[in-house]
Structure formats: structure tokens, C-alpha cells
Amino acid sequence: MFDIFKEHKGFGRQIVLLAKNELIKTYKGSAVGPLWAVVKPLFTLFVYWFAFSIGLRGNKVVEVANIHGETIGYPIFIFILVGFVPWCFISDSIIFGARSIRDNRQFVTKVSFPVSTIMSFTVLSKLFVHFLLVGCMYIYVIFTTGGPSIYNIQFIMYCPLMFLFFLVLSWSTAPMSAFSLDFFNIINSIMSGLFWLSSVIYSSYDLEEGWLRVIMLFNPINYFTNGYRNAFLYKRWFWDYPQFPLETLIFVAEFALLFVLGLYNYKRLRKKIADVL
Amino acid sequence: MEEPIISFDNVSKVYTLYKNDRDRMKALFVRPKTAKDHRALSKVSFKINRGESVGIIGDNGAGKSTLLKMITGVSFPTEGTVTVNGKVAALLELTAGFSLEMTGRENIYLKGYILGLKDDFIKTIEEDIVDFAQIGDYIDQPVRTYSSGMKMRLGFAINVNIDPDILVIDEALSVGDAKFKKKCKDKISSIIKEGKTVLYVSHSKESVKEMCPRSIYLKKGELIFDGPTVEALKVYTEQKK
Numbered sequence: 001m002f003d004i005f006k007e008h009k010g011f012g013r014q015i016v017l018l019a020k021n022e023l024i025k026t027y028k029g030s031a032v033g034p035l036w037a038v039v040k041p042l043f044t045l046f047v048y049w050f051a052f053s054i055g056l057r058g059n060k061v062v063e064v065a066n067i068h069g070e071t072i073g074y075p076i077f078i079f080i081l082v083g084f085v086p087w088c089f090i091s092d093s094i095i096f097g098a099r100s101i102r103d104n105r106q107f108v109t110k111v112s113f114p115v116s117t118i119m120s121f122t123v124l125s126k127l128f129v130h131f132l133l134v135g136c137m138y139i140y141v142i143f144t145t146g147g148p149s150i151y152n153i154q155f156i157m158y159c160p161l162m163f164l165f166f167l168v169l170s171w172s173t174a175p176m177s178a179f180s181l182d183f184f185n186i187i188n189s190i191m192s193g194l195f196w197l198s199s200v201i202y203s204s205y206d207l208e209e210g211w212l213r214v215i216m217l218f219n220p221i222n223y224f225t226n227g228y229r230n231a232f233l234y235k236r237w238f239w240d241y242p243q244f245p246l247e248t249l250i251f252v253a254e255f256a257l258l259f260v261l262g263l264y265n266y267k268r269l270r271k272k273i274a275d276v277l
Numbered sequence: 278m279e280e281p282i283i284s285f286d287n288v289s290k291v292y293t294l295y296k297n298d299r300d301r302m303k304a305l306f307v308r309p310k311t312a313k314d315h316r317a318l319s320k321v322s323f324k325i326n327r328g329e330s331v332g333i334i335g336d337n338g339a340g341k342s343t344l345l346k347m348i349t350g351v352s353f354p355t356e357g358t359v360t361v362n363g364k365v366a367a368l369l370e371l372t373a374g375f376s377l378e379m380t381g382r383e384n385i386y387l388k389g390y391i392l393g394l395k396d397d398f399i400k401t402i403e404e405d406i407v408d409f410a411q412i413g414d415y416i417d418q419p420v421r422t423y424s425s426g427m428k429m430r431l432g433f434a435i436n437v438n439i440d441p442d443i444l445v446i447d448e449a450l451s452v453g454d455a456k457f458k459k460k461c462k463d464k465i466s467s468i469i470k471e472g473k474t475v476l477y478v479s480h481s482k483e484s485v486k487e488m489c490p491r492s493i494y495l496k497k498g499e500l501i502f503d504g505p506t507v508e509a510l511k512v513y514t515e516q517k518k
Contacts (some may be wrong), residue, residue, distance in 0.1 A: 107374060110374045180298070274351050
């Protein structure tokens with residue numbers, strides 16, 4: 001059952017090396033290299049900001065209730081920015097995590113390789129990019145919200161948790177995508193829609209309908225986008241949110257479920273992958 | 278009695294063939310009715326002891342590759358158990374498993390880690406590998422910049438220098454020019470002399486006879502004969518008629 005942990009034993013340094021290698025593969029041959037990792041999301045961000053703030057001539061601020069029930073308006077750009085940075089990681093790690101085994105088939109069909117580490121170094125390489133983006137975001141946040149704050153340290157809880165959550169998700173999706181390309185295509189299609197169902201360009205904490213707010217807690221992506229906003233924008237602790245117990249319960253349950261499913265799916269498919277790739 | 282280094286116990290390998298991609302998708306959840314089975318190996322049992330050189334003979338599609346893949350740990354049996362007690366170096370597809378963006382040196386470490394070697398040990402063999410491969414300063418360049426000959430030489434150098442317990446050799450192996458080929462042959466001979474276990478796959482009867490006292494003859498996934506090479510070849514020739 002715990003093949004995945006056995007496979008990781010003693011392979012730590014190699015995973016970091018392979019993650020680095022993954023980045024080189026992604027950005028080689030381009031003049032500005034790793035800068036693309038920042039430029040691409042920045043451009044997308046600009047498009048969203050343009051569409052919502054100027055194109056649709058909507059609100060220039062997003063209204064969010066604080067812990068005292070008062071409404072505070074945040075400029076739409078910084079609001080989207082702080083949700084968009086974790087979204088970039090989530091979206092990349094879901095898509096590239098799912099196709100990681102397929103993309104690294106030479107490790108599966110040619111040599112005896114600890115296959116589960118493929119998911120680890122792939123998602124880790126996306127985490128490196130994420131650090132870069134968080135760095136840029138943080139500079140902007142510091143300059144526009146009046147310096148660093150103690151609430152920022154929640155990042156060291158949300159970020160590792162996010163990494164683990166989507167790594168564990170790939171334990172299921174990567175072997176299944178390796179087995180069937182259609183499965184990967186399903187994931188790919190879901191991802192483009194999932195953006196609009198997640199709390200990236202709006203606040204799921206502040207939807208009008210109470211029952212809708214509860215339903216949104218089931219989308220684990222919201223846990224992180226809202227979490228990053230707690231840490232960098234709202235300046236409140238994660239337990240300050242009134243629905244905090246329910247939110248945590250749902251998240252932990254989903255994490256546990258994914259973990260079990262991941263172990264099960266990996267074990268079930270591991271030995272078949274080399275035959276079908 | 279010493280424990281055999283490789284043991285196959287009633288090993289069968291069944292490949293499932295799906296009619297189309299929709300069935301493959303379906304197979305993630307239930308077994309589709311249209312799926313067909315292809316039996317590549319059927320109840321194969323044998324034991325190979327430490328220090329033996331064994332030839333594996335048979336026509337195309339007899340299951341030789343499947344058998345080797347299981348020994349190298351790439352593929353897994355459908356039924357039965359395969360036990361391999363040692364480091365396997367496979368001289369099959371030498372350039373396989375390289376990470377193209379990493380340098381030659383980093384790939385030496387990668388390969389070493391895959392085989393479960395420790396840093397200290399890899400450090401001791403690193404220079405041997407670099408010397409043997411004769412690729413000079415290229416060792417610190419990404420493998421993608423290598424010529425195919427250089428890749429093969431590095432692959433060969435890594436595999437023979439990791440101090441393997443089991444050496445799997447495909448006869449169809451070609452490693453560059455005549456001079457390097459000779460060097461490889463000498464190295465293989467010296468490994469055999471050291472008393473390592475060698476598995477040798479070949480169509481050429483002469484070279485099997487030369488290298489291996491014992492042979493396993495496979496036909497359509499079944500083990501037909503296991504014993505002295507001379508007799509195995511006799512059975513093989515007879516069955517072919």
C-alpha cells in the first residue's frame with residue numbers, strides 16, 4: 001500500500017535535480033528563459049483585469065466582509081492578483097501532474113524507475129515557479145498595502161499544504177492519464193471551466209446566497225485562493241472566517257479521500273503502465 | 278544450497294489488448310468485454326545461480342524481451358513471482374533512460390540512484406565511467422548535445438562500471454566503431470571472468486555456444502528446453518524444421 005513512500009526513500013536529491021531539469025526543459029531555447037514563467041501569468045492577469053475592470057465596466061473594487069461584518073472594498077487588480085498566483089500553481093500542477101508519467105515515459109518503459117517520483121519532481125518544478133510568482137506578488141503587496149504583516153506567515157501553512165494536496169491528486173490522475181489519453185483530455189477540459197467555478201476573480205466567501213457559500217467550500221481550490229487572500233490581503237487569521245470549522249472539516253475530508261484514492265490507484269495501475277505506454 | 282540470483286516461479290505474462298481507445302478508458306473502471314488477452318509468457322519457471330552464463334534463444338515473439346523486461350524490473354508478471362537478488366545492468370537499449378537536459382555526469386548519478394547506489398560509491402566509479410566512455414569534456418555538457426555514438430558509449434560505460442551482479446546483453450548491440458566494440462567485448466569478457474551472472478540473448482548460435490554453457494529455449498511463450506547449450510540448440514534446430 002505504501003509503495004509511494006518506499007520509492008521516495010533515498011531519492012530526494014534526485015527529485016530536486018529532476019525538477020530543476022524539468023524547468024530547463026520548459027524554458028530552454030527562449031531568449032528570456034525563466035522570465036516567461038512570470039510574463040505569461042502576468043499577461044493573463046492583465047487580460048482579466050482589463051476585461052472585468054474596463055471592458056465590463058464593472059466595479060473597480062471587490063467588496064469583502066471583514067471579521068466584524070463590515071464591508072471593505074479591495075482594488076480589483078490586487079484582489080485578482082492574490083487569488084491568481086495560487087491558481088497558476090494549481091492549474092499547472094493539475095495539468096502537468098496528470099500528464100507527467102506520459103511525458104516521462106522513457107523512465108517507465110526503459111528502465112526500472114521509482115515511477116511515483118515522476119509526479120513529485122513535476123509538481124516540485126511548478127512549485128519553484130510558484131515561489132518566483134509569490135515573490136513578485138509579495139513585492140507588489142508590500143508596496144500597496146503598507147508593508148509586511150504578521151498575517152503573511154500563513155503562507156508557510158497554505159503553500160506546503162497546497163503542494164501536498166495537488167501532489168496527492170496526481171497520484172491518481174497521472175497513472176490514469178498514462179493509461180488512457182481520454183482521461184487526460186477530460187481533466188484538461190474540466191480545468192478550463194474550473195477557473196470560473198473557483199474563487200479567483202470573485203470572492204466565494206462573499207457570495208450572496210448562504211447555501212452557495214457552503215457549496216463553494218467543497219471546491220478545494222477555494223481553500224487556497226481564499227487562504228492566500230487571508231494571508232496577503234484580508235489580514236486575518238484562517239480561523240477568523242465564521243465558517244472555519246466546516247471549511248476545515250471539508251478540506252481535511254477531501255484530502256484524506258484523495259490520499260487513499262491516490263495510494264489505491266497508484267498501486268492498482270503501477271505495474272500495468274509500462275505495458276500500455 | 279546458495280540462493281539463486283534469478284528465479285522465475287510459474288511466471289505468466291498476459292498483455293491485455295484493447296479494441297480501441299474508448300475501451301482503454303473504460304478499462305480504468307471495469308474490464309471491457311471486447312478486451313483480448315495475449316499471452317506472452319506461460320508458466321515459465323527456472324532458476325539461475327550466481328556466476329552462471331545463460332543464453333536465451335528463440336524466434337521473434339517467443340517472449341525473450343518480455344522475460345528480460347521482467348528481469349530488469351520494467352515489466353511485472355501477471356501471475357507467478359520473479360525474484361532478482363542483485364543489481365542488474367542491461368545492455369539492451371543503452372541510450373534509454375537518459376535525461377536529455379542533464380549533463381553526462383548528472384546522468385551517471387541519476388542512473389546510479391535508480392540502481393540504488395550511494396553517493397560515495399558513484400563517486401568512486403565516476404572517473405572510470407568518464408574514462409571508459411571516451412567523450413572528454415562533453416561529460417559536463419547536456420546529453421542532448423551528444424552524438425548517438427557518444428550516448429551509446431556513455432550508456433555502455435555506465436552499465437558495465439556500476440559493478441553489476443547480473444549483466445543482461447542483447448546480441449544486436451552495436452556500440453560505435455570497431456575499436457570501441459573490441460573494448461566492450463573485452464570488458465564483457467572480464468566481467469564474465471569475474472564470476473558475474475550473464476544473460477545473453479541472441480539469434481546467432483555460434484556466439485551463444487561460445488559464451489554460455491547453459492541455454493533456455495523459448496517458443497511462443499513457453500519454456501521448451503533448459504539445459505546445456507549444445508542440446509538446447511539441437512532442440513531449437515529440430516523444432517524449426
